[in-house]
Amino acid sequence: MLNVSDVALSFGGIRALDSVGFTVATDEICGLIGPNGAGKTSIFNCITRIYQPDSGSITYGDTDLLTVPRHKIVREGIARTFQNLALWPQQSVLENTIIGAHSSSTPGLLASAVGWPASRKAAKQVERDAWDLLELLGLTDLASHPAAGLPFGTLKRVELARALISRPTLLLLDEPAGGLTHAEVDELGDLILELRRELGFSALLVEHHMGMVMRICDHVVAMDFGRTIADGLPDDVKRDPAVVSAYLGTAA
Numbered sequence: 001m002l003n004v005s006d007v008a009l010s011f012g013g014i015r016a017l018d019s020v021g022f023t024v025a026t027d028e029i030c031g032l033i034g035p036n037g038a039g040k041t042s043i044f045n046c047i048t049r050i051y052q053p054d055s056g057s058i059t060y061g062d063t064d065l066l067t068v069p070r071h072k073i074v075r076e077g078i079a080r081t082f083q084n085l086a087l088w089p090q091q092s093v094l095e096n097t098i099i100g101a102h103s104s105s106t107p108g109l110l111a112s113a114v115g116w117p118a119s120r121k122a123a124k125q126v127e128r129d130a131w132d133l134l135e136l137l138g139l140t141d142l143a144s145h146p147a148a149g150l151p152f153g154t155l156k157r158v159e160l161a162r163a164l165i166s167r168p169t170l171l172l173l174d175e176p177a178g179g180l181t182h183a184e185v186d187e188l189g190d191l192i193l194e195l196r197r198e199l200g201f202s203a204l205l206v207e208h209h210m211g212m213v214m215r216i217c218d219h220v221v222a223m224d225f226g227r228t229i230a231d232g233l234p235d236d237v238k239r240d241p242a243v244v245s246a247y248l249g250t251a252a
């Protein structure tokens with residue numbers, strides 16, 4: 001499904017990625033782990049077209065993603081969440097969710113502004129989808145609450161709703177457990193598994209929280225110094241000597 005092959009990327013003299021390769025199969029949750037600076041965010045940014053690799057290939061199904069402009073990546077069925085959340089503080093939970101549809105909905109914003117019937121119909125459908133998602137995420141009661149002032153764990157769920165409104169087939173999750181308490185991390189892990197069951201998608205999960213990675217991932221890829229150093233079942237990758245040594249001698 002997602003196939004990353006031999007990807008290299010440099011920033012001046014810094015080799016951020018140096019031959020990275022892995023695949024994410026349909027309906028699979030794939031964890032991407034590695035110490036700070038290993039290149040995890042850089043590979044995310046290559047997949048979402050923020051960075052252009054120097055060499056290598058990234059395909060999704062039959063599509064060569066390296067030929068897709070950044071603003072059209074959502075139309076390929078790919079959506080992401082952000083480490084530092086990408087929400088509009090003054091907008092409501094419902095509005096923040098609907099915003100995620102605007103890069104993918106047709107007709108677009110211009111047609112909506114003009115008020116074409118087809119666009120009004122599409123807008124109504126998006127709103128219905130948003131309500132369904134809020135229910136699934138336990139956010140219905142907060143639909144009209146501004147994002148500002150909501151607890152961090154709740155904002156993470158709004159961020160998930162914003163990404164899922166475009167009905168992605170591949171969800172890229174950038175450190176979703178960051179800043180959460182242990183109990184919230186467990187809840188989030190359960191929620192991601194439930195969302196996958198209900199909606200059906202593959203996910204690539206960049207995460208430092210090893211407990212979450214081991215619990216919800218079907219498959220784990222480990223990186224260090226811009227290279228893929230291990231790839232396999234979570235328990236096998238956790239015990240891999242190269243992974244243990246990358247985490248400075250402590251078990252990952």
Ligand SMILES: Nc1ncnc2c1ncn2[C@@H]1O[C@H](COP(=O)(O)OP(=O)(O)OP(=O)(O)O)[C@@H](O)[C@H]1O
Nearest residue numbers: 011014015016034035036037038039040041042043
């Ligand atoms: N825009 C940039 N300009 C220059 N160097 C960069 C840029 N982005 C990343 N790098 C460098 O590339 C390397 C890989 O960084 P990256 O952020 O991809 O690692 P990471 O595994 O996501 O780390 P972390 O877990 O800390 O988020 C690092 O040496 C980093 O300093």
